[in-house]
Amino acid sequence: MKTGTDARTFQEIDARQQARWRGQAAFKTERLPGKPKFYCLDMFPYPSGEGLHVGHPEGYTASDILCRYKRMKGFEVLHPMGWDAFGLPAENYAISTGVHPRVTTEKNCANYKRQLESLGFSYDWDREISTTDPAYYKWTQWVFLQLYKKGLAYEATTMPINWCPKCKTGLANEEVFQGRCDRCETPIEKKNLKQWMLRITAYGDRLLAGLEGTDWPNSTMLMQKNWVGRSEGAEADFALPGGEKLTVFTTRPDTLYGATYMVLAPEHPLTLKLTTPDQKAAVEAYIAAAARKSDLERTELAKDKTGVFTGAYAVNPVNGEKLPVWTADYVLTTYGTGAIMAVPAHDSRDHEFAAKFGLKMIEVLKPPPDWKGEGAFCGDGTAVNSGIIDGLPTQEAKKKITAWLEEKGIGRAKVNFKLRDWLFARQRYWGEPIPLVHCPKCGTVPVPEKELPLLLPDVEKYQPTGTGESPLAAIDSWVNTSCPACGGAAKRETNTMPQWAGSCWYYLRFIDPKNPSAFVDKELEKAWMPVDLYIGGSEHAVLHLLYARFWHKVLFDLGLVSTDEPFRKLVHPGMILAYAYRDGKGAYRGYKELDIAEDGTAKTPEGETLKPVVEKMSKSKKNVINPDDIQERYGTDAFRLYEMFLGPLEDTKPWNLRGIEGVFRFMKRAYAWGLERHSALTEDKASGPDLILRHQTIEKVGADIEALKFNTAISALMVYLNRLTEQKETSREDFNTFLALLHPFAPHVTDELWELSGGETTLMRQPWPRADKAVISSRDIEIPVQVNGKVKGRLTVKETTPQDEIKRLALEAAAPHTAGKTVLKVIVVPGRLVSIVVK
Numbered sequence: 001m002k003t004g005t006d007a008r009t010f011q012e013i014d015a016r017q018q019a020r021w022r023g024q025a026a027f028k029t030e031r032l033p034g035k036p037k038f039y040c041l042d043m044f045p046y047p048s049g050e051g052l053h054v055g056h057p058e059g060y061t062a063s064d065i066l067c068r069y070k071r072m073k074g075f076e077v078l079h080p081m082g083w084d085a086f087g088l089p090a091e092n093y094a095i096s097t098g099v100h101p102r103v104t105t106e107k108n109c110a111n112y113k114r115q116l117e118s119l120g121f122s123y124d125w126d127r128e129i130s131t132t133d134p135a136y137y138k139w140t141q142w143v144f145l146q147l148y149k150k151g152l153a154y155e156a157t158t159m160p161i162n163w164c165p166k167c168k169t170g171l172a173n174e175e176v177f178q179g180r181c182d183r184c185e186t187p188i189e190k191k192n193l194k195q196w197m198l199r200i201t202a203y204g205d206r207l208l209a210g211l212e213g214t215d216w217p218n219s220t221m222l223m224q225k226n227w228v229g230r231s232e233g234a235e236a237d238f239a240l241p242g243g244e245k246l247t248v249f250t251t252r253p254d255t256l257y258g259a260t261y262m263v264l265a266p267e268h269p270l271t272l273k274l275t276t277p278d279q280k281a282a283v284e285a286y287i288a289a290a291a292r293k294s295d296l297e298r299t300e301l302a303k304d305k306t307g308v309f310t311g312a313y314a315v316n317p318v319n320g321e322k323l324p325v326w327t328a329d330y331v332l333t334t335y336g337t338g339a340i341m342a343v344p345a346h347d348s349r350d351h352e353f354a355a356k357f358g359l360k361m362i363e364v365l366k367p368p369p370d371w372k373g374e375g376a377f378c379g380d381g382t383a384v385n386s387g388i389i390d391g392l393p394t395q396e397a398k399k400k401i402t403a404w405l406e407e408k409g410i411g412r413a414k415v416n417f418k419l420r421d422w423l424f425a426r427q428r429y430w431g432e433p434i435p436l437v438h439c440p441k442c443g444t445v446p447v448p449e450k451e452l453p454l455l456l457p458d459v460e461k462y463q464p465t466g467t468g469e470s471p472l473a474a475i476d477s478w479v480n481t482s483c484p485a486c487g488g489a490a491k492r493e494t495n496t497m498p499q500w501a502g503s504c505w506y507y508l509r510f511i512d513p514k515n516p517s518a519f520v521d522k523e524l525e526k527a528w529m530p531v532d533l534y535i536g537g538s539e540h541a542v543l544h545l546l547y548a549r550f551w552h553k554v555l556f557d558l559g560l561v562s563t564d565e566p567f568r569k570l571v572h573p574g575m576i577l578a579y580a581y582r583d584g585k586g587a588y589r590g591y592k593e594l595d596i597a598e599d600g601t602a603k604t605p606e607g608e609t610l611k612p613v614v615e616k617m618s619k620s621k622k623n624v625i626n627p628d629d630i631q632e633r634y635g636t637d638a639f640r641l642y643e644m645f646l647g648p649l650e651d652t653k654p655w656n657l658r659g660i661e662g663v664f665r666f667m668k669r670a671y672a673w674g675l676e677r678h679s680a681l682t683e684d685k686a687s688g689p690d691l692i693l694r695h696q697t698i699e700k701v702g703a704d705i706e707a708l709k710f711n712t713a714i715s716a717l718m719v720y721l722n723r724l725t726e727q728k729e730t731s732r733e734d735f736n737t738f739l740a741l742l743h744p745f746a747p748h749v750t751d752e753l754w755e756l757s758g759g760e761t762t763l764m765r766q767p768w769p770r771a772d773k774a775v776i777s778s779r780d781i782e783i784p785v786q787v788n789g790k791v792k793g794r795l796t797v798k799e800t801t802p803q804d805e806i807k808r809l810a811l812e813a814a815a816p817h818t819a820g821k822t823v824l825k826v827i828v829v830p831g832r833l834v835s836i837v838v839k
């Protein structure tokens with residue numbers, strides 16, 4: 001695009017201004033903020049081999065606009081970027097190609113960085129980090145050791161874990177979705193292994209309470225609350241043969257008198273122990289079948305209930321009744337105690353089970369008179385057939401029976417969490433080594449902190465063993481070591497950390513990325529934390545955010561950080577979808593082989609007309625759009641503007657290949673206007689509507705950026721430019737104002753025009769224009785007047801006109817329509833309308 005002798009193509013402008021910014025170190029952040037601070041963080045990406053598609057930069061563009069604006073508003077802005085580079089994809093690629101995962105990771109990081117820099121994002125690249133850098137994971141290992149010393153990291157004895165047979169590694173509960181591996185979608189299995197765990201359950205209450213002081217999306221807070229799953233109830237001890245006891249947790253201790261049988265999870269340690277000889281074969285077969293099911297399959301409400309009687313009985317502590325003990329897969333070891341008392345009259349699942357197997361049902365709750373349901377009544381009611389709590393309403397009955405259990409020493413009040421401890425070990429290569437040594441004499445011993453980082457050794461084979469050991473177990477020269485405590489022969493821990501470890505604390509390292517003697521300097525941490533705005537995908541609503549909050553609270557308790565919560569405000573950008581095209585044979589067709597019309601329909605070379613379908617971007621659907629291609633055709637600023645102009649930031653929206661043309665035309669007009677006017681700017685003579693529009697736009701764009709309403713801010717800038725291009729001459733005030741307001745969105749072209757007009761450095765270092773409230777309030781506005789919902793007149797008033805005066809004027813204007821009627825109500829919606837209700 002050329003518009004005159006002084007013009008450059010947008011691509012030339014992009015390259016030139018980016019070189020200028022690098023030469024000026026324009027994005028460098030001061031070590032300590034000497035003015036109000038703003039810490040804006042993008043969730044750092046895993047750098048895949050495909051690079052970015054147009055959906056990825058949406059959040060990065062939003063954060064960059066806000067950061068440039070905040071700098072112009074006088075803030076010291078911390079806006080860093082790095083790479084979450086450990087994980088399975090690089091390792092799986094290494095297995096298939098023989099290329100070391102470090103090589104592919106470094107290559108992918110370099111490509112991502114090239115793309116991000118080309119988009120003009122104002123990251124302070126001096127703070128760049130990678131989770132795979134030994135200088136970084138030294139401190140990941142160090143934090144793990146603090147968890148270990150605090151008793152929050154422990155090795156669980158053999159236990160059933162989620163196992164992905166394709167990835168050949170254990171998975172945390174949070175990494176399983178609908179019974180499948182969250183990464184490769186393979187159905188998970190249960191496998192018994194020794195595993196390193198983190199005691200996240202110790203922070204269950206804190207993880208819930210901390211959410212209350214944050215500015216997060218309600219949906220994300222609800223997901224975290226549901227995952228933690230706090231429930232209040234009681235534990236009760238049921239006597240077993242031989243003097244043993246079976247402890248159950250229940251949220252409804254008031255229904256103890258209605259328990260008619262017990263259920264153990266198939267994996268419960270007492271299941272086989274209690275089973276009588278004549279039931280042993282049936283129970284063992286049932287346990288084997290349950291092991292092949294996911295937790296989701298086992299707890300699906302609609303599924304047919306299955307189970308086997310163990311032959312044993314337990315004694316109900318409140319009435320001495322002998323209750324048959326069954327095993328059934330709808331009970332999980334991962335919730336409560338792995339055993340339940342079954343109350344079929346007042347629990348839907350117990351009711352279905354009892355009905356199928358002919359087990360007794362006893363009603364111990366009288367429902368309210370208006371209950372019309374069938375089957376089990378599960379709500380609050382009045383206790384009946386319930387001994388010492390007969391006649392009490394549910395809440396009182398719960399308190400009394402719990403106190404009685406505690407008095408007798410056969411129960412206790414209990415808070416339970418659905419949250420399970422975090423499975424932290426992975427049986428793979430490409431991750432942080434766990435800095436522990438196993439000594440036959442001293443037990444498990446931490447690697448001394450002064451010897452960190454414990455380096456990940458180079459290997460030639462990355463194949464996971466599938467036996468429960470990582471590939472590191474085969475490297476004798478690395479595994480065999482000496483005990484740090486006694487000096488005797490010992491072996492290193494061979495499991496590695498999960499990919500989430502490095503992202504649990506990276507926001508702290510950005511504050512002080514080069515520090516060799518601490519994970520973060522205390523003074524710097526206190527100056528910059530918490531993160532003021534955290535932008536990233538909603539897919540991290542549970543996993544990363546829960547884990548990072550847990551680690552942060554531990555560091556807070558250790559006195560190592562100054563805030564209890566790491567992220568003040570959280571925003572999830574909506575997904576950007578794209579048009580996909582399938583021909584009559586069902587095959588996807590790529591954009592380059594189609595002739596796409598303005599309305600989105602497309603023609604194939606064979607003449608077939610295809611209608612677009614909005615779908616998620618993927619290579620298989622041939623609808624992935626590379627930002628490089630868009631920038632090459634339209635320039636970076638048009639790309640940035642269109643990403644934000646698509647719609648509200650948090651909405652899901654489709655990328656329209658034709659839609660960017662309108663934004664491109666706006667950029668061409670803005671650049672042509674700037675080239676034409678920059679050398680003949682006049683003194684400011686604006687008055688009346690033109691002056692009002694200038695200050696109105698300043699206020700609108702600033703408020704919309706603060707509220708992340710970028711699409712409406714761009715609309716206001718388009719209106720402003722329309723007026724400026726209609727004028728025969730442009731004042732320096734309007735010229736500078738328009739460039740400053742547009743700069744956060746389109747930094748390359750605006751800095752180019754700023755430089756041409758004699759400006760120095762970058763607009764980002766200029767103060768944000770100030771809106772004059774007095775000028776804005778002097779404008780006239782039109783307000784419709786409604787009578788019983790129908791518009792009967794319009795008022796023209798000053799924006800600052802008091803509401804009482806507007807009400808008086810509205811009643812005068814509506815007098816012909818209210819004569820002889822009673823005015824019931826007059827509602828003034830400021831700046832919008834007046835509604836008069838009459839009868």
